[in-house]
Amino acid sequence: MSDIKPNHSALTEKPGIIAPEIISASSAGNIQHFRRIQPSSDELISGILKGDITALSRSITLVESTNTIHLAKANTVINTCLLHAAKSIRIGITGVPGVGKSTFIEAFGKYLTGLGKKVAVLAVDPSSTISHGSILGDKTRMEELVKDKNAYIRPSASGETLGGVARKTRETITLCEAAGFDVIVIETVGVGQSETAVHSMVDFFLLLKISGAGDELQGIKRGIMEMADAIIINKADGDNIKKAQFAKMEFNRALHLFPAKSSGWTPTTSTCSSITHEGIPIVWETIEKFLDLTKGNKSFYSKRKEQNQYWMLETINEQLKANFYKQNEIQQLLESTKKAVQNDEISPFAAAQFLLEKYFK
């Protein structure tokens, strides 16, 4: 478009017009005032502990911020909230798009609030940065739950890396627990390694399926079935009931071929309908049985400790890698070294050594 004359552009500065100050004295004053009314971390903490949703939302916004001052404040809030974490259960839910995750969570969530429980629904969706919130972004998909005063729905945090998104969700769990939520549901669509991340922050991992012709597991990534504590065949209504029953049997058979879980829990399968609500109570009964077993044999608590440690080590690992790959010299050499390795011109180990020497020198 080189034939457009610069003079015709609306962006051209007209001679003789003085550009205004970017921030006027009055708006600067407004910003300062707004900053002053930002609640202190003590105010946020006491708000959260009272179950105040505004304090909770504001604290989550701090957790999601990239501003280091906000993050420091978030850390203060979180570390105090950790000491006040209620006796919650964290449930991970995954399943391919089309399986009916939102309608299931709506039906399941309403059932739980009906039992007098407070339910928070979060999400880990690293793709939401690109798609502007593909899961939970559109709250209208959970029309009933969103109006329920005992439910709190928060879309996936955005971020460039799964590690970043996962950290934000993991810390949000802590805040929700301190705010008195009994059940924390974390949804994921299974982009990249997001199931592994969610699996590592929940007590109970639920795989949602629908019955289908032929390959019952189509679209489900390798390893997911082994993570599941329960497989729920959704959309078991109308003409689908028989097929769903058959799928349940197939999955049950397959699950029993897997090695036993260290918690002693044997994964279950069941069918449900988010429309007729048939089978929804069974999901919660299953989770209660799981809690009885794993709190009884203490594996519930040891798993949480392991998960905490996992996130510490994983964060260290992520940061060490991030620091390495952001170095100019490494960035300049990485692609050509990768190519040499792929083409068998240099051994992968010699190539790694070569880059590491540049980094540590």
Added chain:
Amino acid sequence: MSDIKPNHSALTEKPGIIAPEIISASSAGNIQHFRRIQPSSDELISGILKGDITALSRSITLVESTNTIHLAKANTVINTCLLHAAKSIRIGITGVPGVGKSTFIEAFGKYLTGLGKKVAVLAVDPSSTISHGSILGDKTRMEELVKDKNAYIRPSASGETLGGVARKTRETITLCEAAGFDVIVIETVGVGQSETAVHSMVDFFLLLKISGAGDELQGIKRGIMEMADAIIINKADGDNIKKAQFAKMEFNRALHLFPAKSSGWTPTTSTCSSITHEGIPIVWETIEKFLDLTKGNKSFYSKRKEQNQYWMLETINEQLKANFYKQNEIQQLLESTKKAVQNDEISPFAAAQFLLEKYFK
């Protein structure tokens, strides 16, 4: 045994006897002479390319050395060998102890040398450092194969970390391929993450099983079944044949529930007997079909490139972590920080940040 008098110990130094120099002048001369006659890297390379087993073994010893001069020499040899890698197939074999891995490899190896192929058998066994070579260490377990001039058996390298053991085996593959071996078999017993390591260095991954009452997969770790390109039910002889056939059917059913492999390969199941040799040819036929398919659709080559890159990135990651955790300050703070994280006194992310700040400052 505190009642044994020190004077009675054979280790007690007798007064009046002068201890000899630890290294005498003559043995020092011998060592120097021995060092002089160590072949140069050029000699090793030309020996390997001629298929000379002594040159191959000596080069592998360099790869396994902890001496940096030896390692530099090993790197020179490997980087030249990479350019001469023959058209080999790398086969990983895993299975719990008792499944008959050694007898299977003996029968399979003999079958292949009978077809005129040169077969190298290596192992990844990080436990061998403690158990002094639990797999392949006792070569007499493969009596026939060890005498075969077209077979080369090398026990697992030892090392403190799986990463170290895996590196040595991975580089040994390159040397064996340059020495003209057509089939490289890598055995593992599945200690820690060793199957993942082996899976990432082979073209074809074979899970060896026996039929058993009840839980057919007992003892097999999570995720292993999904890695398998073929499941072989071993010991299908005598009274066992029916049970083995049944197990084959069960596994086949389970395998079809898994998602398709990106190579387009559908994992197979078959039975075999390492005693009657029934079913051994089928294993090789299966692998040939696999090669036809994956070389046809090029996934064979793209997988090798991916594996090369994986080992480079993995080695970088391992070294970055090793460097972090060996710092004095980190070592001093790590345990107490871990404990604080486990007990919810500090968030895992805040804890990671705390340690990383110490490291990078």
